[in-house]
Amino acid sequence: MTELADLLVVDELRYSYGERVAVKSASLTCRRGEILGLLGPNGAGKTTLLSCVAGLLSGFGGKLTFDGKPFLPSDDASSRSRLGLVPQELALYSDMTATENLVFFARMQGVPSGDVDAAVQRGLDLAGLVDRKDDRVSSYSGGMKRRLNLAVGDMHAPDLLLLDEPTTGVDPQSRNHLFECLQSLRATGRTMIYTSHYMEEIQRLCDRVVIVNEGIVIGVGTTEELCRQAGTAEGNLEQAFLAMTGRSLRDEA
Amino acid sequence: MNTWSAAFLIARKDLNLYRRDRTGLLLGLLLPIILVAVFGSVMKFAFGGDGGMPRVAIWVCDEDKSEASQKFVAALREVSMLSVRPGAKSKARTASGLRTLVRDGEAHHALIVEHGFGEALAKDAEPPLTLIRDPGRQMETRLVGIGLMQAMMSSGGGRSMSWMMSSMMRRYGMSDQGVARVRASMDVMQNVIGLFASGSEPELREADDGDAALKSLDMSSMFGQMVPVTKEDVSPPDRPKNLGYQLAQSVSGMTVMMLMFGLMACSGMLLVERDQGTLRRLLVSRAPRSSVLLGKFLFCATVGMVQLVVLFVFGELVFSIDAFRDPLTLLALSVTWVAAATSFGILISVWAKTAKQAEGVATLLILVMAALGGCWFPIQMADLPWYGEVVTRSTLTYWAMEGFQGMLWHQKPWTDPVMLRAMGVLWGFVAIACGVSWRLWQRRFVGT
Numbered sequence: 001m002t003e004l005a006d007l008l009v010v011d012e013l014r015y016s017y018g019e020r021v022a023v024k025s026a027s028l029t030c031r032r033g034e035i036l037g038l039l040g041p042n043g044a045g046k047t048t049l050l051s052c053v054a055g056l057l058s059g060f061g062g063k064l065t066f067d068g069k070p071f072l073p074s075d076d077a078s079s080r081s082r083l084g085l086v087p088q089e090l091a092l093y094s095d096m097t098a099t100e101n102l103v104f105f106a107r108m109q110g111v112p113s114g115d116v117d118a119a120v121q122r123g124l125d126l127a128g129l130v131d132r133k134d135d136r137v138s139s140y141s142g143g144m145k146r147r148l149n150l151a152v153g154d155m156h157a158p159d160l161l162l163l164d165e166p167t168t169g170v171d172p173q174s175r176n177h178l179f180e181c182l183q184s185l186r187a188t189g190r191t192m193i194y195t196s197h198y199m200e201e202i203q204r205l206c207d208r209v210v211i212v213n214e215g216i217v218i219g220v221g222t223t224e225e226l227c228r229q230a231g232t233a234e235g236n237l238e239q240a241f242l243a244m245t246g247r248s249l250r251d252e253a
Numbered sequence: 254m255n256t257w258s259a260a261f262l263i264a265r266k267d268l269n270l271y272r273r274d275r276t277g278l279l280l281g282l283l284l285p286i287i288l289v290a291v292f293g294s295v296m297k298f299a300f301g302g303d304g305g306m307p308r309v310a311i312w313v314c315d316e317d318k319s320e321a322s323q324k325f326v327a328a329l330r331e332v333s334m335l336s337v338r339p340g341a342k343s344k345a346r347t348a349s350g351l352r353t354l355v356r357d358g359e360a361h362h363a364l365i366v367e368h369g370f371g372e373a374l375a376k377d378a379e380p381p382l383t384l385i386r387d388p389g390r391q392m393e394t395r396l397v398g399i400g401l402m403q404a405m406m407s408s409g410g411g412r413s414m415s416w417m418m419s420s421m422m423r424r425y426g427m428s429d430q431g432v433a434r435v436r437a438s439m440d441v442m443q444n445v446i447g448l449f450a451s452g453s454e455p456e457l458r459e460a461d462d463g464d465a466a467l468k469s470l471d472m473s474s475m476f477g478q479m480v481p482v483t484k485e486d487v488s489p490p491d492r493p494k495n496l497g498y499q500l501a502q503s504v505s506g507m508t509v510m511m512l513m514f515g516l517m518a519c520s521g522m523l524l525v526e527r528d529q530g531t532l533r534r535l536l537v538s539r540a541p542r543s544s545v546l547l548g549k550f551l552f553c554a555t556v557g558m559v560q561l562v563v564l565f566v567f568g569e570l571v572f573s574i575d576a577f578r579d580p581l582t583l584l585a586l587s588v589t590w591v592a593a594a595t596s597f598g599i600l601i602s603v604w605a606k607t608a609k610q611a612e613g614v615a616t617l618l619i620l621v622m623a624a625l626g627g628c629w630f631p632i633q634m635a636d637l638p639w640y641g642e643v644v645t646r647s648t649l650t651y652w653a654m655e656g657f658q659g660m661l662w663h664q665k666p667w668t669d670p671v672m673l674r675a676m677g678v679l680w681g682f683v684a685i686a687c688g689v690s691w692r693l694w695q696r697r698f699v700g701t
Contacts, residue, residue, distance in 0.1 A: 054537050073537075074699075081539035089530035110539040152534070 007032040007067060007191050008053065008160060014061035015048050022048040023060075024215035030160065030193055035186055037206030038195040039237075041245055045215040046195045047088075050162055053193070054085050067159070081110055084158035088165045090145045091152070094138040098129045098148050101137060102155060109156035123151035126181050143174025150181055154190070161185070161192045167201060179205060199238040209237065213245045280613035287617060291624050298637050309393045309400070310336045312355075312363040314348050319371025321380075321408070326366065328408035335400040352385055355487045358663035358671070361387040362397050364482075379420055384482040389498045389662070401480040420481050489664035493575045498631075498662060504568050504576075505657035506628035508561065509650050510619065513594045515560050517615040519553040520598030524608040527698065536699065546603075546694050550595055550687075557591035574661060582667040585676065586656045593649055593679040596686035603693040626650025652678045 008030040015023045023045040030036045040046045051057045053064065055073025064071040066082065073079040092101050102120040111119050124130045127147035129140075137145060146166065154161055163182075167175045182192065182205060196202055202209055203223055211219040211226065219226050223237045230240035272278060298308070313329060315322050330337045338360075339346060346354070351363035367381035374380050382401070386394055405417060419432045523546075526532040535545050565576040565583070576583060598615070605611035623629060626648040637645065645651050656675040659665040665672050 054533075056533060056536055077539050077541055080537055083537060085534055085537040087530050087533050091530035091534040093531065094529075105534065105538070108535060108538040108540045156539070 005031050006065075008071070008193075009065040010049070010053065010062070011065070012062040013049065013052055013064070015045075015052055015057060015059075022215055023052070026062075026212065026215070026217045028210045028217055028220060030191060031208075032191055033186070033189050034207040035182070035192045035194055035205050037202040037209040038193055038212065039199075039202055039209055039241060040195075040212035044212045044245075046212055047164060049212065050164055050193065050195060054083055054162055055080050081156065082159040084153040084156065084161040086150050086153035086161065086163045086166045088168055090149050092137050092145060092148060095136060097134050097136055098124065098127065098140075099133045101148065101152055105152045106155045111156050119155055119157075123148075123155055126154065126184070127151040128177060141174075143170045143177070146170045146174060146178060147181065150178060154185065157190075159191060161190055163192060163194045165196050166194075167196065167198065175201075199241065203237050211241060211244055219244055274609075276607070276610045276613055280617065284613075284617050284620075288620060288624070291621050294641070295624060295632070298641060308334055308336045309362065309396045310338055310360065311397055311400070312338050312346060312351050312360045313366070314346055314351050314363070315366045316348060317366050317368050317370035321371035321374045322366045324408040325370070325404055328404040329364075329400065331407065332400040332403045334396055335404075348383075352485075352487070355385045355387060358387075358659065358665065361390040361393055364397075364401075379481050382480065382482040383485060385485045385487055387488055387498075388486040389488060389492070389496075391498075398480065401482070405480050417480060424481075491575070491578060491664050492662070493573055495573055496575065496661070500572055501574065501658060501662040502627075502631055504564075504572065504574055505654055505661055506623070506630075508564050508657060509590065509626070509653040510623040510628040511564075512557055512560055512590065513597065513619045513622075513650075516553045516557050516591075516594045516598040517601065517612075517619065519556050520549060520595065520602045521608055521611055522552075523549050523599070523602045523698075524605065524611060528608065532698065542699050543691075546599070546691070549602075550599060553595040553598055554591050557595060558587060561587045561591065576661065578664070579660065579666055582660050582665070582672070585667040586660055586672070589656065589676045589679050590653050592683045593653065593686075596683045596690070597649060600686045600690045600693075603690045603697060622648040622650040626652075627654045649679065649682060652676075 006029050010026055010028045013023055013026040014021075026045065026049050028036070038046050038049070048057065052060045053073070055075075058072075058074035064073075066079065071079055073083060093104070096104070099120060102123045103116060106116045106119045106123075107113075124133050127144070127150065129144060129148060129151075132140065132144065137148065140148070146169075150163075150166055153163075167178055170178070179201070182194075186192070194202070194206060208220065208222055209226060210217055219229055219240075221229065223240075224234060226244075227234050227236060227240045230243040232239040232243050271281075311329075313326055315326050326337070327341075329335060330341060348365045351360070351365065354360040355363050363385040365383040365385070367383055370380040370382070384394075384397070386397075388394075402417065422432055523532075526535070532545070536542055565574075568574040569576050597618075601611050601615045601618075605614060625645045626632065627645070628650050632645055632651070632654075652675045656672055656679070659669065659672050659675065663671075667673070667676070
């Protein structure tokens with residue numbers, strides 16, 4: 001892989017909430033067109049890392065490079081337009097319909113008014129909500145909301161889609177549908193960073209995995225590479241993860 | 254487990270949860286204490302007169318400057334239900350100055366002790382007094398009348414009582430014979446009045462058909478009119494005849510207070526947005542981050558303007574308050590107050606860590622400001638010490654009331670200095686609140 005293929009480079013990123021250090025030192029590279037899994041126990045610093053990349057936190061140490069250029073999304077709106085965020089919570093307006101949510105976020109993302117209808121249609125197709133497009137979100141099932149949550153994050157076809165545990169609380173059918181959505185996005189060349197606690201999700205979706213523990217990146221590679229690095233059975237990411245991060249219980253701060 | 258054991262467990266659990274909600278606990282205990290303290294203090298100053306009567310501000314000018322007139326003014330200052338202005342050591346005002354004060358709505362009652370006051374008293378005749386008043390302030394007029402009687406009796410002693418009673422009884426239709434008996438028998442005066450009022454001695458009356466007059470004899474009104482004064486009524490020519498002071502006060506007060514509550518709820522949507530996660534999504538979007546805060550401001554301001562229009566249309570239709578008499582002033586005031594109330598709501602929202610905290614603090618501040626600013630009753634009636642004046646003038650509601658009462662009651666245009674001052678103070682607050690909100694927004698929501 002050449003240097004040109006790198007979309008996002010995180011170099012020695014550090015962030016503290018007051019006295020508490022959340023990310024001690026994180027360096028990783030996300031390549032164009034890949035799904036990069038971000039794995040770590042509770043409180044490892046995954047969400048903080050993602051928030052720094054998304055521009056939701058500033059004043060961090062280290063350096064971000066996007067497409068070969070310095071990247072400061074907290075200060076620059078045009079940098080943010082290259083990102084899409086699918087947060088862990090259902091970040092939707094429940095008293096609005098799916099169409100209204102999609103139209104609103106498309107406009108907030110600067111989608112040209114002539115392209116909004118097409119973007120909304122694409123979002124409805126992605127979420128599988130064409131038949132329920134004019135119903136209020138509050139009437140949707142958990143799975144439908146999750147799908148719409150994903151579609152809203154991808155409204156403006158961002159260069160990099162950040163997914164923070166997007167399958168939380170959904171049934172296997174909806175999860176499967178979400179995976180299919182993500183795979184269809186990857187087929188269009190979308191680059192994604194995907195955080196989850198579910199090893200099988202990471203294994204199924206991600207090209208490479210970054211393991212974070214106590215604010216430090218302790219492993220980067222494919223599942224096979226990580227298993228080799230941890231000295232565990234090949235193809236078993238969970239064993240490799242436990243070997244690298246330990247078996248002690250973790251709690252969110 | 255029986256019902257009582259289960260109920261006890263649930264109650265204990267709820268008490269524990271209540272105790273752990275520090276903000277809720279603090280507000281639950283603090284809110285009543287603060288409100289009682291504020292209202293108690295205001296009421297103490299407002300109703301500090303005799304028998305819990307309100308203290309009424311009255312401006313006085315002594316044109317006579319005789320010994321008797323000076324004694325009368327000094328006695329007026331001693332009447333606990335009156336607050337005589339200017340103070341004894343302050344610079345005296347002229348009669349024309351007092352007329353200007355009442356005309357401009359700065360005062361509602363002013364008394365001129367005319368030339369010849371002392372001379373008339375020396376002759377046991379009615380002394381010349383002129384009362385310049387806003388005729389809409391009827392309650393204050395009655396209290397001023399009682400205060401004048403007290404001062405006259407206090408300064409003139411029994412001699413004043415004689416002509417005061419004669420004058421008053423004549424006005425109520427007493428015959429000369431009755432008046433003579435009153436003047437000759439001051440020691441039994443109270444009995445004579447009682448007999449007259451009860452109608453049990455018809456010979457005290459000039460005519461037998463004076464029953465209607467007797468029935469209308471209201472003792473409080475009677476004492477309020479014992480000192481004859483020449484009344485000069487000063488009121489804005491365009492003021493609707495059916496618009497009472499209390500009505501104007503209520504409309505202004507409720508408008509000011511309810512708008513704050515309404516806009517607080519709207520601006521709380523910023524916290525809802527944060528809690529439901531959509532704020533993060535907005536902050537990651539291409540839109541400038543300042544647009545989120547500005548959008549909330551515009552939303553609240555729009556809702557506020559609609560609320561005001563609905564309130565004033567209702568007031569116009571139901572109470573004929575004539576709010577649309579001067580559309581430009583109404584618009585200027587409404588925009589000003591909506592901007593100030595919105596800024597207040599946004600400031601609380603960006604300061605608070607949780608929606609519950611915002612709601613609690615806002616409720617406390619709005620109720621206290623409403624009381625101190627005069628939304629619930631005319632704070633101008635309260636004879637506040639200097640620090641009380643400072644506190645009331647530090648509230649947004651005081652200046653909003655100054656503006657709305659200026660428009661509705663005093664019929665002032667937006668260009669009037671009083672209105673410009675009120676709007677200027679409110680816009681000053683808007684500027685400061687927006688600046689502070691912006692900093693807090695950057696620090697707490699945007700993370701820069």
